[in-house]
Amino acid sequence: MxxxxxxxxxxxxxxxxxxxxxxxxxxxxxxxxxxxxxxxxxxxxxxxxxxxxxxxxxxxxxxxxxxxxxxxxxxxxxxxxxxxxxxxxREAARYNAASENLWARYQDISHSTEDILNLAELEAFTALGLEKLSKQQQLVFRMSRYEGLSQQEIAERLNISKETVKKHSAEALKTLRVHFEAYGLSCLFFVFMSKM
Missing domain, CATH: 1.10.1740.10 (RNA polymerase sigma factor, region 2, helix turn helix motif)
Structure with a gap:
């Protein structure tokens, strides 16, 4: 007391x-x-x-x-x-508005020119990048991006610390960014990540 x-x-x-x-x-x-x-x-x-x-x-x-x-x-x-x-x-609203604007811009560009990659191809390309991650990084990434879980929720489900989740998430994003940049698709990396 x-x-x-x-x-x-x-x-x-x-x-x-x-x-x-x-x-x-x-x-x-x-x-x-x-x-x-x-x-x-x-x-x-x-x-x-x-x-x-x-x-x-x-x-x-x-x-x-x-x-x-x-x-x-x-x-x-x-x-x-x-x-x-x-x-x-306010910060979340600004982020969401910027994300929506970026996505709308990407759709305008992709509809007005020949598609460089359609969304299915982009997802397949991302799946190839995911194979470069460790099993734990893949798991953390999927739980965060596909299931929408917070870092705390992932930590609780996997019985690891929140700091470990942050580390795996940061490493996964870094590896995927390099994967996209290697093919000159860094702008699509940010578009794709914002839609997940």
């Missing part, structure tokens, strides 16, 4: 401003779960919500000197968390 578990938010903020890490831990313990459920309503993703909460609490620690002691801590944390969630939503 934290030494400051009975303290009020205002008392914890006073201690926090004095660089007291135990007070920060008490705030973390009190607010983490509340902020997580709050973020989950916006983001509908466990992983994204967890990241938003951690970012909000890191923001609290790094800007602790600027916090007003009489300001309600909950309102402060919810405001930060909401801003971070909305930033993630």
């Amino acid at each position: 934290n030494a400051y578990s009975g303290y009020t938010d205002q008392q914890l903020v006073v201690l926090l401003k004095q660089n007291n890490e135990t007070a920060f831990r008490a705030i973390f313990d009190i607010w983490h779960k509340k902020l997580y459920h709050f973020s989950l309503r916006y983001l509908n993703s466990r992983e994204q919500s967890e990241e938003a909460v951690h970012d909000a609490l890191i923001n609290l620690w790094t800007s602790r000197e600027k916090i007003e002691e009489d300001q309600p801590l909950g309102a402060y944390l919810y405001t930060i968390c909401k801003r971070l969630c909305l930033n993630r939503i």
Whole structure:
């Protein structure tokens, strides 16, 4: 049990401003779960919500000197968390819009000129690239790209760490990018990856 578990938010903020890490831990313990459920309503993703909460609490620690002691801590944390969630939503919307524009452009180009590769050929070409990956990289890639699982979900299913999943995913993408570039198809690599 934290030494400051009975303290009020205002008392914890006073201690926090004095660089007291135990007070920060008490705030973390009190607010983490509340902020997580709050973020989950916006983001509908466990992983994204967890990241938003951690970012909000890191923001609290790094800007602790600027916090007003009489300001309600909950309102402060919810405001930060909401801003971070909305930033993630905007970022995802921009990414999706860019991906759709790129795909539409590719379709326009492919319809207006002779098709260099149709989608079936592109998928077959990608399958050849997948054969160059280790079995574990192939598995992680397929679970991520074809099944739409998050890194955390893949880690849980394969009983490996999230960091190992990230490593396999990065290596798989690197190998596939080289495979596409070797045939002068690097632009198609990004189009194909964005549609998965």
